[in-house]
Amino acid sequence: MNWLSNNLDLVLELTIQHLRLAVIPIVLGFIISVPLGYVAYRYRLTRGILLTIAGLLYTIPSLALLIVLPAITGISVFSDLNLIIALTIYAVAIMARSVADALASVDPGVRQAATAMGYSSWRRFWTVEFPLAGPVMLAGLRVVAVSTIALVTVGILVGVESLGYLFTNGFQRRILLEVLTGVVMTMVLALVVDFLLARVGRLVMPWSRPQRASQRQVAAATAEAVL
Amino acid sequence: MSIEFRGVSKRFADGTLAVEDFSLVVPSRSITVLVGSSGCGKTTLLRMINRMVEPTAGSILIDDADISEESPVALRRRIGYVMQNSGLLPHRKVIDNVATVPLLNGVPKKQAQSAALTLLDTVGLDRSLADRYPSQLSGGQQQRVGVARGLAANPNILLMDEPFGAVDPIVRAELQTETLRLQRELDKTVVFVTHDIDEAFLLGDQVVILQKGGRIAQQGSPAEILAAPADDFVAEFVGADRGRRVLSIQQVDGVDILVDGDGRPAGRLGGSATGRRITETARIDETKAGARTASGAPAQGERAS
Numbered sequence: 001m002n003w004l005s006n007n008l009d010l011v012l013e014l015t016i017q018h019l020r021l022a023v024i025p026i027v028l029g030f031i032i033s034v035p036l037g038y039v040a041y042r043y044r045l046t047r048g049i050l051l052t053i054a055g056l057l058y059t060i061p062s063l064a065l066l067i068v069l070p071a072i073t074g075i076s077v078f079s080d081l082n083l084i085i086a087l088t089i090y091a092v093a094i095m096a097r098s099v100a101d102a103l104a105s106v107d108p109g110v111r112q113a114a115t116a117m118g119y120s121s122w123r124r125f126w127t128v129e130f131p132l133a134g135p136v137m138l139a140g141l142r143v144v145a146v147s148t149i150a151l152v153t154v155g156i157l158v159g160v161e162s163l164g165y166l167f168t169n170g171f172q173r174r175i176l177l178e179v180l181t182g183v184v185m186t187m188v189l190a191l192v193v194d195f196l197l198a199r200v201g202r203l204v205m206p207w208s209r210p211q212r213a214s215q216r217q218v219a220a221a222t223a224e225a226v227l
Numbered sequence: 228m229s230i231e232f233r234g235v236s237k238r239f240a241d242g243t244l245a246v247e248d249f250s251l252v253v254p255s256r257s258i259t260v261l262v263g264s265s266g267c268g269k270t271t272l273l274r275m276i277n278r279m280v281e282p283t284a285g286s287i288l289i290d291d292a293d294i295s296e297e298s299p300v301a302l303r304r305r306i307g308y309v310m311q312n313s314g315l316l317p318h319r320k321v322i323d324n325v326a327t328v329p330l331l332n333g334v335p336k337k338q339a340q341s342a343a344l345t346l347l348d349t350v351g352l353d354r355s356l357a358d359r360y361p362s363q364l365s366g367g368q369q370q371r372v373g374v375a376r377g378l379a380a381n382p383n384i385l386l387m388d389e390p391f392g393a394v395d396p397i398v399r400a401e402l403q404t405e406t407l408r409l410q411r412e413l414d415k416t417v418v419f420v421t422h423d424i425d426e427a428f429l430l431g432d433q434v435v436i437l438q439k440g441g442r443i444a445q446q447g448s449p450a451e452i453l454a455a456p457a458d459d460f461v462a463e464f465v466g467a468d469r470g471r472r473v474l475s476i477q478q479v480d481g482v483d484i485l486v487d488g489d490g491r492p493a494g495r496l497g498g499s500a501t502g503r504r505i506t507e508t509a510r511i512d513e514t515k516a517g518a519r520t521a522s523g524a525p526a527q528g529e530r531a532s
Contacts, residue, residue: 113314116279117327117376118304131318207318207360 003177015185018162022149024084029091029144037099051097058093062154083155090151091144098140102133135208138201142194149190228290228383228416229255230276235285237271245271246441254433258410258417262427263437269420272441273386276418277306304328307377307385311392313369315361321372322357328380346375351405367398387419403429424465436461
């Protein structure tokens with residue numbers, strides 16, 4: 001316990017740094033995934049290509065990606081930006097499919113009704129299809145958030161500090177508690193962010209709550225997204 | 228607001244010819260029902276009126292103006308549309324669903340919402356439902372909201388695509404009666420699509436019976452069609468040759484009872500329980516219709532008249 005009480009400041013600092021490194025790719029990944037997911041959903045031909053590429057991206061080992069990326073971008077291997085770009089790629093790999101599935105989950109009857117009411121296609125997308133795709137997109141985003149928070153720790157291998165520092169440092173110094181603190185704090189961070197996302201989702205999509213059936217659909221879609 | 232189809236055809240991208248050379252005039256301020264089995268092109272025809280489907284040949288005119296010259300979005304905002312399964316936006320409260328089109332048209336939110344509340348009264352919904360989401364309503368209530376939404380921009384034309392197909396028979400009967408009341412009160416030009424001939428006869432001032440490819444088998448008032456089915460297809464479709472449509476008179480305890488083709492009592496002939504106040508004309512009409520359409524053996528115990 002001694003180590004922990006002596007290093008609370010360090011743990012806090014690393015946690016904040018960890019959060020910052022995770023949040024940027026989560027947000028960026030989501031923003032990039034919306035147009036990609038839309039194209040994949042809208043055009044049958046691109047769907048297979050886009051989603052296969054996205055799926056393949058996710059299979060690239062993270063350490064390899066961190067080392068290869070600088071060759072393409074010209075950014076230093078050791079910079080935060082390099083890690084953020086890598087994590088954004090992973091986020092897009094999961095999220096693009098999720099957005100495509102989410103848009104496809106919108107009841108075609110509702111889409112037709114909106115058209116019949118006189119929505120222009122732009123307005124229909126942003127005020128009808130996008131919000132209605134929300135529950136399934138949120139399910140995907142929660143997967144992305146947890147996965148990204150876990151992946152941030154890999155950054156320590158190229159010198160980008162996060163809670164991952166506690167793994168390597170604790171391992172080298174043979175302080176089990178330090179390693180455990182790193183693991184637990186990463187998990188806590190993931191759980192907290194996941195919980196917050198779920199809460200925000202319920203807040204901005206109050207209509208998705210009362211319907212048991214739609215929640216089941218979300219659950220199914222989530223399962224599909226995870227698999 | 229009359230609507231006219233002039234030689235309209237629709238061939239879908241996959242090659243199916245949904246509608247072939249269809250012409251029809253929908254008179255204003257009345258209900259025209261397009262009725263036919265699935266695949267007869269009735270919904271396609273309806274959706275051509277608000278350009279959800281574009282015809283591949285021919286033209287459609289509203290008050291003699293070709294609708295292909297108007298922007299689809301503007302056209303749709305001045306035509307009410309009510310669909311099966313309500314098509315309400317699940318993420319909007321009832322009140323905002325009703326106000327959809329006025330809001331699209333830029334009416335201030337407050338004003339659109341207060342107008343929407345009035346519309347809830349019009350379609351017989353309690354104002355307390357205004358703040359609910361569609362999923363919190365029953366099927367019948369959702370359809371009423373759908374009708375209110377269709378009326379919100381005060382359109383002259385209302386398109387109804389099997390609006391009551393998915394609700395139970397009791398609620399359906401209620402909604403049908405309401406539709407007739409609304410039509411009387413609001414005087415819209417209504418085009419109504421259904422596969423239910425009873426619904427068509429109940430609601431339609433003009434009934435258009437369609438066969439595959441949007442071919443008109445017969446059009447006219449329900450009475451005209453029932454009195455003189457154009458061909459065997461129509462006769463069979465409206466059931467003129469069987470069942471409930473073949474009414475005959477049977478006397479029970481000195482009272483004239485109407486029985487259907489299967490011998491089941493269908494009603495009493497215009498009289499009271501004790502008396503026999505049968506108006507001669509009604510009696511003749513009924514028996515004439517019965518005589519014309521009866522094809523099989525007379526119902527058991529049918530009274531010769």
